[in-house]
Amino acid sequence: MKKTISFITENFNKSSPDLVGGFQGFQRAINMEKEDIIQEIVLSGLKGRGGAKYPTGKKLMQSAEHHDKEKYIICNADEGEPGTFKDRELLLHDPYGVFEGMLIAAFAINASHGILYLREEYKYMIDDLKNALNHMRSLNLLGDRILKTELSFDISIFLGAGAYICGEETSLIESMEGKPGRPRIKPPYTLEKGLFSKPTLVNNVATFSTISAIIRNGYEEFIKYGTVESPGTKLISLCGNVNKPGAYEVPFGMTIREIIYDIGEGIRNGNSFKFAQIGGVSGPLVLPKHIDTPFSYEDLNEIGVPMGSGAIIVVDSDNDILDYLDAVQAFFKHESCGKCTPCREGNRQLLNILSRLREGKYSQEDTINIEKIAKTMKYASFCGLGQSAPAALLSAIEHCPQEIFKRRD
Amino acid sequence: MDELLITKIQDIIKKYGKDREYLIPILKKIQKLNRYNYIPQEVSQYLAKYMQLKESEVYEVISFYAEFSETPRGENIIKVCDSTVCRVNNNTETIKLLESLLSIKMGETTQDKNFSLEYSPCFGACDISPAMRINGKTYGNLDKKSLKEIIESYRR
Numbered sequence A: 001m002k003k004t005i006s007f008i009t010e011n012f013n014k015s016s017p018d019l020v021g022g023f024q025g026f027q028r029a030i031n032m033e034k035e036d037i038i039q040e041i042v043l044s045g046l047k048g049r050g051g052a053k054y055p056t057g058k059k060l061m062q063s064a065e066h067h068d069k070e071k072y073i074i075c076n077a078d079e080g081e082p083g084t085f086k087d088r089e090l091l092l093h094d095p096y097g098v099f100e101g102m103l104i105a106a107f108a109i110n111a112s113h114g115i116l117y118l119r120e121e122y123k124y125m126i127d128d129l130k131n132a133l134n135h136m137r138s139l140n141l142l143g144d145r146i147l148k149t150e151l152s153f154d155i156s157i158f159l160g161a162g163a164y165i166c167g168e169e170t171s172l173i174e175s176m177e178g179k180p181g182r183p184r185i186k187p188p189y190t191l192e193k194g195l196f197s198k199p200t201l202v203n204n205v206a207t208f209s210t211i212s213a214i215i216r217n218g219y220e221e222f223i224k225y226g227t228v229e230s231p232g233t234k235l236i237s238l239c240g241n242v243n244k245p246g247a248y249e250v251p252f253g254m255t256i257r258e259i260i261y262d263i264g265e266g267i268r269n270g271n272s273f274k275f276a277q278i279g280g281v282s283g284p285l286v287l288p289k290h291i292d293t294p295f296s297y298e299d300l301n302e303i304g305v306p307m308g309s310g311a312i313i314v315v316d317s318d319n320d321i322l323d324y325l326d327a328v329q330a331f332f333k334h335e336s337c338g339k340c341t342p343c344r345e346g347n348r349q350l351l352n353i354l355s356r357l358r359e360g361k362y363s364q365e366d367t368i369n370i371e372k373i374a375k376t377m378k379y380a381s382f383c384g385l386g387q388s389a390p391a392a393l394l395s396a397i398e399h400c401p402q403e404i405f406k407r408r409d
Numbered sequence B: 001m002d003e004l005l006i007t008k009i010q011d012i013i014k015k016y017g018k019d020r021e022y023l024i025p026i027l028k029k030i031q032k033l034n035r036y037n038y039i040p041q042e043v044s045q046y047l048a049k050y051m052q053l054k055e056s057e058v059y060e061v062i063s064f065y066a067e068f069s070e071t072p073r074g075e076n077i078i079k080v081c082d083s084t085v086c087r088v089n090n091n092t093e094t095i096k097l098l099e100s101l102l103s104i105k106m107g108e109t110t111q112d113k114n115f116s117l118e119y120s121p122c123f124g125a126c127d128i129s130p131a132m133r134i135n136g137k138t139y140g141n142l143d144k145k146s147l148k149e150i151i152e153s154y155r156r
């Protein structure tokens, strides 16, 4: 049985807009009422694929309420969450699908400027992306009065400079304004005051791709897949110790076991499953007892796991949890923007304690402090980075303390 | 600073404009002018003056983003991913091999200034892990044989 789907990925590697159904989604959109376009997205149940799972239709609706002449749409391609490469695949294999989603959104909310915020690490794609945009310009799919509608809209590319925190939308905007990417206080929300204080809609790459696939095929086709509460499909990034890592489009509701063993063709060397981390490194560990959990917002929520970016990192029995947690915390220490104390200091302290735990030479105080620091970070950090940085560690302490506290003296 | 460098910097700024929003693309271009992949202090001071920004405004951007450096680095920058997926795919072996091939430790630059060896957070090549980047180009599924070949191809 074929388990992956080609709904969002339908046009992978069919690279020209004249060949690929000629921007059918956008063609359909410009013959619809704007409210109806947004309504279709609402009915599709699509939630933001960047990790915060905000309903996309609702966001479009709120964004449409702002009538400024200058209005920005930003496609967030900062994709920095370890284990995640779905946006990379979409931009490599169907950039037009991403740009078409931006166009549809621009038409629906009357935006004036589009920007693709591309992480520095994906710079190798920039020539192809620019060519795609030029091709669209030559077909009047960008520019003035696009296809004789009242929409005038163009898309430019802003290249990041290497900072995970810039994936957070207000940091991203700060960086586009020429500043260090430190998150802003909210409100005001970016929908109202974003880039250069103008209304700004920020969505993830995969959200835009999904918008174009939904409008092209009709939302009814999308919701044929998935579960009632998580309709449709999602592009996941499966990696770690699986035999066949890759980006796969799956319907919501498939179990984690099916994803690992049927799609990923199981674990290397026939090893056993130790744990997985879903949504990158910002979530708790998923243990063997949860392997039959369906991959859907509601089922993951039951076991306290956010879907995040949709990455699934699989770790086998050859690995040590403490070593893994060290990589997690080192990542967050490196990427903390330094704005608030719990995150800036917390990650550093946790790494210190982890290093003593790895040596098996730790004090009684360490065993108490580790949890104290982690919880302070979780509850007192300014933004999502610091709040989720200790999630993996806290879950490991709760579920497998015997692997964390192993005295060797 | 020599005249030629000043002209080059001015040309870059003219191409973008003096607004702060162009600082990051301008810094990218300016760092490229330097053979050793960094932005010398005198250059950032000059830039601040020319763009009418505070020195601290330029400096904090240089120090915030991983792409920029205030100190000289090797001509070829090797960034080895040390995030979780590469860690579980035995990147410690990759690191050991690189250190022995180049006779330097992580974080160091070779004596001839040809290579710098740096840790890097995940750059989205987890499906071909363990992975590294050299001057922005990604290499994956690294093993003893491929590592040796890749490094050889960058030797002067």
Ligand SMILES: Cc1cc2nc3c(=O)[nH]c(=O)nc-3n(C[C@H](O)[C@H](O)[C@H](O)COP(=O)(O)O)c2cc1C
Pocket: A047, A048, A049, A050, A051, A052, A053, A054, A076, A077, A078, A079, A080, A081, A164, A165, A166, A167, A168, A169, A170, A202, A203, A204, A205, A207, A383, A384, A385
């Ligand atoms: C620390 C942090 C990092 C983030 N990184 C990304 C990212 O790389 N890509 C992304 O689309 N959203 C990222 N987000 C979420 C964005 O802030 C924002 O919610 C998202 O881009 C909105 O798009 P969506 O509604 O389509 O998901 C991040 C959030 C936080 C707190």
Ligand code: SF4
Pocket: A165, A183, A335, A336, A337, A338, A339, A340, A341, A343, A344, A381, A382, A383, A384, A385, A386, A387
């Ligand atoms: S939680 Fe971390 S990344 Fe977020 S504002 Fe605080 S220091 Fe910066």
Ligand code: FES
Pocket: A082, A083, A084, B081, B082, B083, B084, B085, B086, B087, B121, B122, B123, B124, B125, B126, B129, B131
């Ligand atoms: S974890 Fe190494 S490239 Fe993603």
